[in-house]
Amino acid sequence: MASFISLLLLFNLFVHQLCYAADTINHNNVLRDGDTLVSNGGIFALGFFSPGNSKQRYVGIWYNKIPGQTVVWVANRDNPINNNSSSGVVKVDELGKLAIFNAISSPKPLWSANISATANTTSSTLSYKLLDTGNLVLRDDNQGDFLWQSFDYPTDAFLPGMKLGFNKKTGLSWSLTSWKSPDDPSTGEFTLGMDLTGLPELVIKKASQKIWRTGPWAGEGFNGVPGMGPNPVVNFSFVDNPDEIYYSHSYYNTNTFSRIMFDYLGFDRTLIWIESTGRWVVIRTYPDDICDSYRKCGAFGSCRPNNQPTCLCLSGFEPSDGGTADGSVGCVRKRDLLCGEGDGFLKLENMKFPDTSNARVDMSLGIKDCEIECRNNCSCTGYASAYVNGSGCLVWFGDLTDMREFTNGGQAFFVRVNSIEIGNSIVHSKGSFAKKKLVIILCVVIVVGLLIFISGFCYFFKKAKGRGILQRKRLQKQLLKPSPETNDETNTKFELPIFDLNSMMVATENFSLSNELGAGGFGSVYKGTLCDGREIAVKRLSKNSGQGVIEFKNEVELIAKLQHRNLVQIIGCCIEEEEKMLIYEYMPNKSLDFLLFDQTKSTPLDWKMRSDIILGIARGVLYLHQDSTLTIIHRDLKASNILLDSNMNHFGMARIFGSDQSQANTRRVVGTYGYMSPEYAMDGFFSIKSDVFSFGVILLEIISGKKNSGFYHEDPTMNLIKLAWELWKADTILELVDPSMGNPFPEQEVVRFIQVGILCVQENAKDRPTMSDVIFMLGNETPIPSLKQPAFVLTSNPNSANAFAGSASSVNEVSVTIIEGR
Ligand SMILES: *[C@@H]1O[C@H](CO)[C@@H](O)[C@H](O)[C@H]1NC(C)=O
Numbered sequence: 001m002a003s004f005i006s007l008l009l010l011f012n013l014f015v016h017q018l019c020y021a022a023d024t025i026n027h028n029n030v031l032r033d034g035d036t037l038v039s040n041g042g043i044f045a046l047g048f049f050s051p052g053n054s055k056q057r058y059v060g061i062w063y064n065k066i067p068g069q070t071v072v073w074v075a076n077r078d079n080p081i082n083n084n085s086s087s088g089v090v091k092v093d094e095l096g097k098l099a100i101f102n103a104i105s106s107p108k109p110l111w112s113a114n115i116s117a118t119a120n121t122t123s124s125t126l127s128y129k130l131l132d133t134g135n136l137v138l139r140d141d142n143q144g145d146f147l148w149q150s151f152d153y154p155t156d157a158f159l160p161g162m163k164l165g166f167n168k169k170t171g172l173s174w175s176l177t178s179w180k181s182p183d184d185p186s187t188g189e190f191t192l193g194m195d196l197t198g199l200p201e202l203v204i205k206k207a208s209q210k211i212w213r214t215g216p217w218a219g220e221g222f223n224g225v226p227g228m229g230p231n232p233v234v235n236f237s238f239v240d241n242p243d244e245i246y247y248s249h250s251y252y253n254t255n256t257f258s259r260i261m262f263d264y265l266g267f268d269r270t271l272i273w274i275e276s277t278g279r280w281v282v283i284r285t286y287p288d289d290i291c292d293s294y295r296k297c298g299a300f301g302s303c304r305p306n307n308q309p310t311c312l313c314l315s316g317f318e319p320s321d322g323g324t325a326d327g328s329v330g331c332v333r334k335r336d337l338l339c340g341e342g343d344g345f346l347k348l349e350n351m352k353f354p355d356t357s358n359a360r361v362d363m364s365l366g367i368k369d370c371e372i373e374c375r376n377n378c379s380c381t382g383y384a385s386a387y388v389n390g391s392g393c394l395v396w397f398g399d400l401t402d403m404r405e406f407t408n409g410g411q412a413f414f415v416r417v418n419s420i421e422i423g424n425s426i427v428h429s430k431g432s433f434a435k436k437k438l439v440i441i442l443c444v445v446i447v448v449g450l451l452i453f454i455s456g457f458c459y460f461f462k463k464a465k466g467r468g469i470l471q472r473k474r475l476q477k478q479l480l481k482p483s484p485e486t487n488d489e490t491n492t493k494f495e496l497p498i499f500d501l502n503s504m505m506v507a508t509e510n511f512s513l514s515n516e517l518g519a520g521g522f523g524s525v526y527k528g529t530l531c532d533g534r535e536i537a538v539k540r541l542s543k544n545s546g547q548g549v550i551e552f553k554n555e556v557e558l559i560a561k562l563q564h565r566n567l568v569q570i571i572g573c574c575i576e577e578e579e580k581m582l583i584y585e586y587m588p589n590k591s592l593d594f595l596l597f598d599q600t601k602s603t604p605l606d607w608k609m610r611s612d613i614i615l616g617i618a619r620g621v622l623y624l625h626q627d628s629t630l631t632i633i634h635r636d637l638k639a640s641n642i643l644l645d646s647n648m649n650h651f652g653m654a655r656i657f658g659s660d661q662s663q664a665n666t667r668r669v670v671g672t673y674g675y676m677s678p679e680y681a682m683d684g685f686f687s688i689k690s691d692v693f694s695f696g697v698i699l700l701e702i703i704s705g706k707k708n709s710g711f712y713h714e715d716p717t718m719n720l721i722k723l724a725w726e727l728w729k730a731d732t733i734l735e736l737v738d739p740s741m742g743n744p745f746p747e748q749e750v751v752r753f754i755q756v757g758i759l760c761v762q763e764n765a766k767d768r769p770t771m772s773d774v775i776f777m778l779g780n781e782t783p784i785p786s787l788k789q790p791a792f793v794l795t796s797n798p799n800s801a802n803a804f805a806g807s808a809s810s811v812n813e814v815s816v817t818i819i820e821g822r
Pocket residue numbers: 082083
């Protein structure tokens with residue numbers, strides 16, 4: 001061991017004489033301005049730099065492979081090397097501390113690493129090493145632990161593997177501090193760190209004033225940060241043990257170049273490096289909208305972005321100034337609490353929880369006991385499940401502040417009111433929004449309908465828009481059915497047929513190989529026949545899914561509630577011993593990918609069929625997003641997940657496999673290379689806009705007959721989205737149309753469809769339409785927002801170091817679905 005170390009030292013010395021390319025620095029060498037330390041895999045470099053227009057010299061760490069120093073750490077941020085001098089040096093001083101000097105002869109360092117006195121820092125075996133994670137570490141070779149690491153002293157960048165929180169033993173706080181300006185890395189006024197005054201959460205502060213809070217940890221992500229959850233890309237984690245409490249994230253593919261920059265204006269921006277275009281793309285920013293501003297609304301007010309007024313009093317409350325003003329001044333109860341059975345709780349959906357300074361958590365209580373806990377103490381004003389999976393109990397006392405609503409995301413919150421208010425309440429939930437929207441649409445429909453009736457009844461019903469409207473009416477009927485959206489969820493237990501294991505074994509001939517339709521990370525799918533002759537598809541989940549029986553049942557019941565003609569129906573489940581199975585109706589028909597990408601083109605699809613299929617998919621997705629009582633994000637929309645009903649060679653009806661959340665909960669991969677939006681593929685965040693992206697890809701595939709992924713041209717970086725964009729820019733977009741489409745087609749309509757498709761795959765999720773916008777734009781000659789460059793970068797060369805491409809194989813491995821075996 002000792003000889004190996006001295007060999008290493010020798011090697012370092014030798015390298016230094018030629019040119020500094022080592023990844024370590026120790027007693028025996030000096031890093032001068034102009035030299036760099038490069039991590040072993042060449043990912044990060046450490047050296048001297050001057051930011052922006054500054055003349056000052058700093059020592060920092062940046063991405064070695066990315067042009068234009070992207071600095072992620074600065075050592076001497078408040079002690080630069082004077083005035084345009086290149087005399088600075090970095091060396092390890094006699095105490096073993098890494099130190100920066102103005103010049104080699106300077107007696108006093110400008111900056112030095114804060115190594116605890118207990119470490120044996122005189123040992124000559126100490127060396128500072130720059131790791132491929134961007135962490136500069138002092139490792140005592142005799143011990144495994146780091147004696148010092150730059151990750152303990154972050155500046156303004158949060159890299160995978162870093163922590164935000166506290167070391168409970170040493171009191172060390174891990175937090176980010178902004179630069180003063182792009183030219184000045186010295187300590188700015190904004191901080192992003194963990195706040196422990198209430199429940200632990202991350203908070204952005206300007207000096208001591210809160211700007212934004214993430215809300216408490218909700219099991220899979222932060223309550224106030226929609227889109228976090230199990231995903232194929234990032235492991236978000238929150239650790240609270242006797243030694244430390246922190247939030248951290250790591251990429252399953254360690255080659256991802258992603259960083260969260262806390263900029264000098266106090267914005268927390270997540271950036272990803274897109275290799276094929278050679279630029280950083282901002283994929284998320286916090287604070288994001290006006291409702292993110294801390295205490296935008298007063299007490300008992302809830303902030304709703306895109307609404308006038310923005311601040312609304314909770315049900316049962318009114319503006320405290322007595323009337324006209326909105327909730328921004330704060331709200332007061334319309335009726336006093338009675339402190340007992342005379343009080344009730346109103347359920348508010350999709351909420352960011354109120355400030356938790358005066359909240360308490362009890363992870364041992366379920367939601368029922370939580371209500372009792374709150375009811376029994378008259379100063380309790382509200383309660384909620386701590387985690388998104390329904391476990392744990394949070395109770396609040398006193399005023400409720402800094403609440404907001406999300407369109408998707410957040411959690412249910414129960415606010416205490418006089419029970420008279422419960423009858424009076426208009427619950428601000430998504431369901432009621434959807435209904436209001438429907439009412440408006442129906443009114444429009446009636447007016448338009450009358451007009452059209454006058455101008456020709458029959459003509460109207462032949463048009464595609466007519467079908468859209470009929471579809472809406474049908475949905476309206478569904479919504480008018482007894483709604484499961486009441487305060488007491490147990491009243492609406494859904495009865496899903498449960499099949500016994502034995503009958504499943506008989507139906508699938510003991511899960512014989514000959515009955516297997518497909519397999520993937522989740523388990524296998526078998527064809528089966530019930531004793532009444534009905535054909536079924538049985539999805540047998542692998543035993544190590546890590547999901548509890550109750551959780552599984554809840555999930556299945558949720559899936560089973562989804563009923564729409566454009567969704568494949570689940571007909572039951574089987575839970576017995578170790579086995580968990582989902583039973584679907586069996587669809588003998590072909591999947592869309594089979595029809596579309598079949599080389600022989602044996603079943604050419606004309607425009608009518610293609611547009612019907614596109615609209616069918618759009619309706620199915622819309623149903624998941626907003627017409628069902630819950631918002632469901634599918635997360636794995638792709639051509640092979642779409643089945644087509646055939647009658648007499650006309651493939652009319654498209655049916656989507658509903659979102660199978662039991663798959664998500666196994667923390668396995670959901671999503672398929674080529675269909676995933678950039679924010680989901682590269683940062684694990686999902687939203688309804690990630691489904692819109694996948695839909696856009698499918699739309700372009702249906703029109704072009706080409707696969708987005710695995711689409712090769714002379715240019716290996718070419719893919720369908722890029723091709724569509726280039727043809728669009730060149731004004732030759734009709735070249736995209738599948739030559740086998742045959743019959744003359746309505747060019748303007750096809751162009752409009754393609755335009756909508758490109759709009760759906762815009763790089764920034766905010767530029768993408770919602771599914772209801774999509775359906776409207778497809779069916780109407782309406783102006784379509786102008787197109788920006790879409791996110792065609794996602795299918796960059798699979799062999800490149802780019803993270804996304806690297807994750808492709810793991811994604812594909814488990815994305816095998818029920819129909820791929822056919
Ligand atoms: C840097 O140089 C300028 C003039 O060249 C001088 O005014 C300033 O005081 C110097 N600053 C330091 C820190 O030496």
